[in-house]
Amino acid sequence: MTQYDFEGRVAAITGAASGIGRETAIQFAENGAAVVVADVDDAGEDVVAEIEEAGGDAVFVHTDVTSMDDVETMVETAVEEFGQLDYAVNSAGVGGDQVPTGDVEEDGFERTIDINLNGVWRSMKAELGAMTDQDDGGVIINMASVLGKVGFENSAAYVSSKHGVLGLTKTSAWEYAEEGVRVNAVCPGFIETQMLDDAGITTNEDVRDWIAGMHSEGRLGQPEEIADAVLWLCSDGASFTNGEALTVDSGFTVK
Numbered sequence: 096m097t098q099y100d101f102e103g104r105v106a107a108i109t110g111a112a113s114g115i116g117r118e119t120a121i122q123f124a125e126n127g128a129a130v131v132v133a134d135v136d137d138a139g140e141d142v143v144a145e146i147e148e149a150g151g152d153a154v155f156v157h158t159d160v161t162s163m164d165d166v167e168t169m170v171e172t173a174v175e176e177f178g179q180l181d182y183a184v185n186s187a188g189v190g191g192d193q194v195p196t197g198d199v200e201e202d203g204f205e206r207t208i209d210i211n212l213n214g215v216w217r218s219m220k221a222e223l224g225a226m227t228d229q230d231d232g233g234v235i236i237n238m239a240s241v242l243g244k245v246g247f248e249n250s251a252a253y254v255s256s257k258h259g260v261l262g263l264t265k266t267s268a269w270e271y272a273e274e275g276v277r278v279n280a281v282c283p284g285f286i287e288t289q290m291l292d293d294a295g296i297t298t299n300e301d302v303r304d305w306i307a308g309m310h311s312e313g314r315l316g317q318p319e320e321i322a323d324a325v326l327w328l329c330s331d332g333a334s335f336t337n338g339e340a341l342t343v344d345s346g347f348t349v350k
Contacts (some may be wrong), residue, residue, distance in 0.1 A: 101126045119186065131153070133156075183235045279336060
């Protein structure tokens with residue numbers, strides 16, 4: 096893990112109870128930032144405990160990204176507890192139904208879009224309000240996917256939501272650059288997380304090997320490898336990077 100100086104900075108991460116969000120929260124804390132751990136899953140309390148046990152500063156906020164009130168509370172907590180909001184990572188998401196497009200149920204499609212795309216927009220709406228009120232702006236990172244760049248069978252809702260996240264990222268990057276806010280996205284390949292467990296990818300050896308073989312290294316990625324990319328995008332080293340969809344996928348999209 097690359098070391099950064101985020102001392103005195105504040106980061107809020109949605110979906111921080113597990114997977115990429117959890118690892119991102121921990122890495123921010125290890126690099127000196129105060130962290131707002133936001134998730135609909137109260138296991139986020141355990142992430143806060145882990146951060147505090149290591150000497151870091153964190154607070155948990157129960158956050159359902161389908162609720163505007165919840166994401167506003169997340170941002171308000173960052174400002175009230177720590178004085179500002181420098182970095183926001185919108186990582187909450189679901190995999191959606193794995194069936195052909197014509198077989199997706201309407202409520203299932205709408206739920207996936209509401210969490211993965213509308214939830215990012217809601218979060219950004221609250222985050223941008225805080226960041227544009229600050230003299231030094233901030234950085235927003237939206238968690239997209241390689242499936243925001245390509246199609247993938249039996250994943251219509253998920254693929255659609257992640258393509259939408261990239262459009263939202265690029266549009267807002269231009270809109271808020273003059274106010275000191277950078278907005279980027281990260282597009283991970285298939286990462287070993289609970290989401291893949293729930294989809295049966297990591298629990299079925301044949302499926303796991305098939306998916307792993309789509310990556311040049313022949314393996315699934317790890318959450319810390321994506322968190323590394325997120326922290327770099329938030330660092331001063333990425334000060335000229337705005338509106339980017341950074342792909343971290345071991346060559347998944349190059350074929």
